[in-house]
Each structure stands twice: as C-alpha cells, then as structure tokens.
Amino acid sequence: MTSAATRQAPAVLDTSDQERKVPLRRIVALFRPHTWLLALLLVLVVGQAAFNVVAPFMLRAIIDRGLPERNAVLITWLALGMIGSAVAAGALGVVTGQLSNVIGQRIMHGLRVSVYGHLQRMSLAFFTRTRTGDVLSRVLNDVGGVDNVVTNTASSLVQNTVTAGAIVVAMLLLDWRLSVLALLVVPLFLAMTFRLGRQRRALSRRRQGGLSALTTLVEESLSVAGVLLAKTMGLRDELVRRFSDQSKQISDVELAAVMAGRWRLATRRVALVVVPAIVYWLAGIEVAHGASLASIGTVVAFSSMVNRLIGPISGVQGIGQNVSVSMALFGRIFDVLDLPVDVDDRPGARPLVVTRGEVRLTDVSFRYEGAERWTIEDLDLVCPPGSMTAIVGETGSGKTTLAYLIARLYEPERGTVSVDGTDVRDVTLGSLATSIGLVSQETYLLHASIRENLLLAKPDATDEQLRAATGAARLHDLIEGLPDGYDTMVGERGYRFSGGERQRLAIARMLLRNPPVLLLDEATSALDTRTERAVQEALDALSEGRTTIVIAHRLATIERADQIVVLHDGRIVERGTHADLVGLAGRYAGFLRPAGPRSGEQLTAG
Incomplete structure (x- = not known):
C-alpha cells in the first residue's frame, strides 16, 4: 500500500534552458x-x-x-x-x-x-x-x-x-x-x-528548447484536428504569427x-x-x-x-x-x-493468468497529482466472472479514472485492484494488457491500412479471422465494398472513416485480441442513433462470455447490465439492477428523462 506521504514524485520532462552536467x-x-x-x-x-x-x-x-x-x-x-x-x-x-x-x-x-x-x-x-x-x-x-x-x-x-x-x-x-x-x-x-x-553549449540548449516549442506548434496546428480548429475559428493568421515569432527566436x-x-x-x-x-x-x-x-x-x-x-x-x-x-x-x-517510471513491472512480476475473470476493487482511493480532493475514495466493487457492470454518474464523478485503475494506467494511492484474486501490480504489464481490453470513445488508428490496424491486436491472424472479427463488428461488408478492401488506408488517426466506422474497427481489433475482461468507456455516447445501434450490436458480440465493465449513458446499454454502479464524487452511492435503482427513486432515477425513459435514450448524467 502506498500512502500519500510516500507517494513518488511525478515524472516531469525538464524544458528549462538550464544546462545539465553530463558525466x-x-x-x-x-x-x-x-x-x-x-x-x-x-x-x-x-x-x-x-x-x-x-x-x-x-x-x-x-x-x-x-x-x-x-x-x-x-x-x-x-x-x-x-x-x-x-x-x-x-x-x-x-x-x-x-x-x-x-x-x-x-x-x-x-x-x-x-x-x-x-x-x-x-x-x-x-x-x-x-x-x-x-x-x-x-x-x-x-x-x-x-x-x-x-x-x-x-x-x-x-x-x-x-x-x-x-x-x-x-x-x-x-x-x-x-x-x-x-x-x-x-x-x-x-x-x-x-x-x-x-x-x-548554452546557445545549443536554447536552440533545442526553441525547436521543441516549434515542433509542438507544428504538431498541434497541422494535425487534422488542428487544421479544423484553425479553419472553423479563423485562426490561420494567428497561427502563422505564432510560428513566425517562434521561428524568429530560433533564427x-x-x-x-x-x-x-x-x-x-x-x-x-x-x-x-x-x-x-x-x-x-x-x-x-x-x-x-x-x-x-x-x-x-x-x-x-x-x-x-x-x-x-x-x-x-x-x-x-x-x-x-x-x-x-x-x-x-x-x-x-x-x-x-533518467525519468522515473511511475507504473512499471515490479521485481518478480509474473504473467497474469485469467481463469474466471472476476474483477475486484478493495478500499481503492486515488487522486491526481496536485489535487486536494480524492477522485476515487474508499471504493469497494466486485464484478463477477462473465457479468456486465455499468458505471454511471455525473461528469467528474470518477468513471473513466475507475476504468484506468483497473487497466493499471494509473495506480491507486490506497487499496488494491485485483483480477481473480491477483493484485494487478504483481503481474506484468504485458500480460495485463492482453487480459484486459479497453475500448474508449476516442478511437486511435495508425496511418496505415485497415489490415495493418487490425493486425496490431493479433499479428498472426488469418484472413478468415479478420473477416470473422469485422463481420461480428458489422463492418465486413463495408470494407469489401471499398476499392482496396482490407488494404484501404485509414488516413491520419482514421479520419477517412466516420466515427462509427472507426469505433467498429476498434471493436473488431479487440475481438481479434479476445481479452477475458473488457472495459468500455463511453464507446457509443457521441454517435447518432442509427450508428449507435450498429456499434451496440458489435459491442454485444464483443461482450459475450466476458467480464464487461461499461461506462455509458445509453439506457440500451445500461439497463441490460447485471449490476449498475452509481458514482458521486468518487464514491459508490447506489448499486443494483436497473429495476432496483428505478424503484429506489434515488440518484439513478433522477438521471432518467422526465418524460419516461425508453430503450436507446440517454441518461442526463455526465
């Protein structure tokens, strides 16, 4: 257990002009x-x-x-x-x-x-x-x-x-x-x-600091998202001015x-x-x-x-x-x-072997560096093997942080996260990534072909396995209709495809990986109803037979869960099935639309 007093200082990249003596x-x-x-x-x-x-x-x-x-x-x-x-x-x-x-x-x-x-x-x-x-x-x-x-x-x-x-x-x-x-x-x-x-030497360090700032500006402003921001906000002249000023400093x-x-x-x-x-x-x-x-x-x-x-x-x-x-x-x-690694394999870490798929959080507390308030506090949760657990709550209640703690992208300051009784800090990060799959709303695809992006999950996958995965993700027919099929380039961050198509590519990739534990972090919240339905069918195929923890706002996803956990200020304030929580008339019921929820509608939380 790590206390707040002994918590390791965060790794920070030195961007100052001060010269470091190198032996x-x-x-x-x-x-x-x-x-x-x-x-x-x-x-x-x-x-x-x-x-x-x-x-x-x-x-x-x-x-x-x-x-x-x-x-x-x-x-x-x-x-x-x-x-x-x-x-x-x-x-x-x-x-x-x-x-x-x-x-x-x-x-x-x-x-x-x-x-x-x-x-x-x-x-x-x-x-x-x-x-x-x-x-x-x-x-x-x-x-x-x-x-x-x-x-x-x-x-x-x-x-x-x-x-x-x-x-x-x-x-x-x-x-x-x-x-x-x-x-x-x-x-x-x-x-x-x-x-x-x-x-x-002093001039060289100043030059590299200037190049670093210039690289940041180029990376941010000439990405697809940056160009969209510049064009829609009329920022072209301002960005050119910033680039000119930074270039002048380097010169x-x-x-x-x-x-x-x-x-x-x-x-x-x-x-x-x-x-x-x-x-x-x-x-x-x-x-x-x-x-x-x-x-x-x-x-x-x-x-x-x-x-x-x-x-x-x-x-x-x-x-x-x-x-x-x-x-x-x-x-x-x-x-x-020399940067210290915040999350790394412990000495003697062993591969994680998942036999049942139970996920358990015991007295877990976590807060981000510099924050006074706990993001997750004294949280206890058990996700039985093969079950679906839905996490709901307002924005900032700690839902995504909870998913990141389970995947060990962060480590709890107090308490333990375990899979089948094994503390995730005692297993290798590679085996944990193989055992716990995360599908988030932000889907990242490499600037490569569809086939190459899918093979990231399983490099030795056969064409039949690729077709089976994309078929389950409701994407195979779309890919076959493209001129280059599976060899079609997805573009920078996948921008050649719609949000729903990118999401289904991520789901197909996760199907190939076939993890026993699945985390779905608001995977459909930004999609239209028709696209959401297609993605939801793919998610249903992905969730079958796995321990699934889903963070979502769609009732179509939440009401089918075996248990629903309501977070508020990092604590569990309610838990139960959809029917139980509606009957409780508490915070969860308050999230439902006043006109009466129907399957497919969205909670007002978050």
Whole structure:
C-alpha cells in the first residue's frame, strides 16, 4: 500500500534552458558495446597515420641524397614510395570512415531505441503533463543533433590525435629544436577552444528548447484536428504569427551560435599560418648564414610536416566545439532516460493468468497529482466472472479514472485492484494488457491500412479471422465494398472513416485480441442513433462470455447490465439492477428523462 506521504514524485520532462552536467563516462558507455570494432578502428588509424608521415622522410632523402648524387633509381623508388604511401593512406581513410560510420550508426540506433522505449514505459499521467511536441523534439531533434558527434567525432578525435602524435614524433626525429618552437603555441589553442565551448553549449540548449516549442506548434496546428480548429475559428493568421515569432527566436539563436567566437577562430587560423612562417624564417636564416641547424632537405621536410600538423590540430579544435555543443544535447537526452517510471513491472512480476475473470476493487482511493480532493475514495466493487457492470454518474464523478485503475494506467494511492484474486501490480504489464481490453470513445488508428490496424491486436491472424472479427463488428461488408478492401488506408488517426466506422474497427481489433475482461468507456455516447445501434450490436458480440465493465449513458446499454454502479464524487452511492435503482427513486432515477425513459435514450448524467 502506498500512502500519500510516500507517494513518488511525478515524472516531469525538464524544458528549462538550464544546462545539465553530463558525466563523460555516460557518453563513453555508449561506445562500450563496440569495443572490438573500436580496437580495429584504432589499428587502421595508426596505419593511416604512419603512411601519412612517411612521405616527408622520403622527400628529405630525395633532396639530401637523390638530387646531389643524381641517383635516378633512388629518386624513382622514393617518388614511388611517396605515391604509394599517399594511396595507402587514402584507402585506409575510406575504410576508417566507413567503419566509424558503422559504429556511430549502431550507437545512434541504440540511443534512439532506448529513448523511444523508455518513453513507451512512461505512465499515462506523464503524457497528460507533457506536450507532445516536447516528446517529439527529444526523440527526433535532440537524438538527431548528436548524430554527427557520435558518428564522426569519436573516430575523428582518434584519427586526428594519432595523426598529430605521429607527426610530432616525426618532427622531433627531423629536428627537435624546430619542433619545440612549432609546438609552443598548441596548448594556447586548446585552452581557447574550451572557453568557446561553454558559450556554445548554452546557445545549443536554447536552440533545442526553441525547436521543441516549434515542433509542438507544428504538431498541434497541422494535425487534422488542428487544421479544423484553425479553419472553423479563423485562426490561420494567428497561427502563422505564432510560428513566425517562434521561428524568429530560433533564427536569432542560430545566428548567435554561428557568430560565437568567430574572432577567436580567425585568430587561431592566423596563428596556425604564422607558426610555420616563423619556422621557415628561422631555418632559412640559419641556413643562409651557413649554420648547421638542419639540411635543406630537413627544412623542406619539416615544413611539410608543419603543414600536415595544421589539419589535425584544426580538426581537434573543431571536435572540441562539436563536443561542447553536443553536451547540451546529451543532457536533454539523458533527461529522458533518467525519468522515473511511475507504473512499471515490479521485481518478480509474473504473467497474469485469467481463469474466471472476476474483477475486484478493495478500499481503492486515488487522486491526481496536485489535487486536494480524492477522485476515487474508499471504493469497494466486485464484478463477477462473465457479468456486465455499468458505471454511471455525473461528469467528474470518477468513471473513466475507475476504468484506468483497473487497466493499471494509473495506480491507486490506497487499496488494491485485483483480477481473480491477483493484485494487478504483481503481474506484468504485458500480460495485463492482453487480459484486459479497453475500448474508449476516442478511437486511435495508425496511418496505415485497415489490415495493418487490425493486425496490431493479433499479428498472426488469418484472413478468415479478420473477416470473422469485422463481420461480428458489422463492418465486413463495408470494407469489401471499398476499392482496396482490407488494404484501404485509414488516413491520419482514421479520419477517412466516420466515427462509427472507426469505433467498429476498434471493436473488431479487440475481438481479434479476445481479452477475458473488457472495459468500455463511453464507446457509443457521441454517435447518432442509427450508428449507435450498429456499434451496440458489435459491442454485444464483443461482450459475450466476458467480464464487461461499461461506462455509458445509453439506457440500451445500461439497463441490460447485471449490476449498475452509481458514482458521486468518487464514491459508490447506489448499486443494483436497473429495476432496483428505478424503484429506489434515488440518484439513478433522477438521471432518467422526465418524460419516461425508453430503450436507446440517454441518461442526463455526465
């Protein structure tokens, strides 16, 4: 039992601009499953770096030995060696690039699946507190934003570091005095990179927050429901203005990010050119005065080495910028991965095996986060196996919440919900979803074919089973009359079909799933009388032989129930059959129309 005092704080997605510190070990851990591929990459990079530094030594030999000795054979072999080393380095560059992308894309795939999978584990309450656009932004924008870092940065860092190290070693072998002079300024470059990185991280987080808000606006305003709202309320200009304002904010942040540290970057580029020039000048002065600082071949080879060093150093600096920016994105990604799961499988949870189908609620109390008043309070209810229980009451009395507690979309703060004597918190969520089917007024269909939507319930269903389910749902003839039959696309959220047709598709889908316990949450309240009758026939077929709990306003549904439960302010105030409650002349009787209820009419409650 969970008390109000020990209730876990709700999971909330952080949408502020405050930067979250991410330990580097968490990012490194993403690469750990690919250790052997990384080791192979390192070997290839070392080989590529070795081939890259061979050419200057051959160039020195050509100048110091081949040309003075006029040894054509030696010059030819050394020239061929320079060509061969360049070809080998280029080929290894292609291979290392492909391997690094393989590693990166595998990491990106795992990261995307981890974020999406964790969000799928989050409770319904989390999504009622979180904008859909914020969730989409984390899955698409943030994860996509680190793609370049994960795919290229790690390999580039290794490649540039190894290459720079090999070049430094080669420079020291050529002339250690010139090398010391050339390398004095490198630490200053790296320090400037880190200072610039902090500024860009803050801008990156602001940019992602803006993209999140923009994604929310697009998702809400360009959905079918959003377009209908805009057209019927004349909101087109207002929505365009909001989009323009949000886009302008993102553009301003993008501009600030591009211009951040431009003068510092320009200064570093100049310095990387100045350093080789100073080396050339000093070496030239020494040679001109006849000093033995270095041979002409050494100076030329060393100059080549310095030029080769500029690329890796610039690469390392660019990597520093990318990593700094991506740290903000990793912080937003780990915000998602670290969200506590409100409703999850308990340790030792076992599959639910339904033998009879009895549903029992014992002393159940529940209230939504931040609410002072109980939505459900001290509720006791038994739904016998194979029976139909109707739940009625005013809007806000707790009817839908009761259904969600049974399906464990929420968990009671006090008390237990059990199926065949087993607490639903002690069974796996997967087996509970298989055993308890929920059909609500809001039917959700994927933008896919009728067949694909039906197969969500039973992927291995045969065509005969599909036809049997749609036949029982009074939908088979309609589908057969469509040009593409079961391969007809249902459209975004099923909007190509009427409300009654979408509802019958959901019922057919539930018939395929065949759960022993069925929850019907106002499945016909928004339908016209003719459509309601067709859907009600489908619901009757669906309810047969199952424990059914129905939340409805139609007397045609309610009066056939084995028991009717009347809720008021989260408590059961009346229960009994239709005849019993009419004779009681209490709250239920007050819901009936004054002119006298007839089958098919609607209660005034809710």
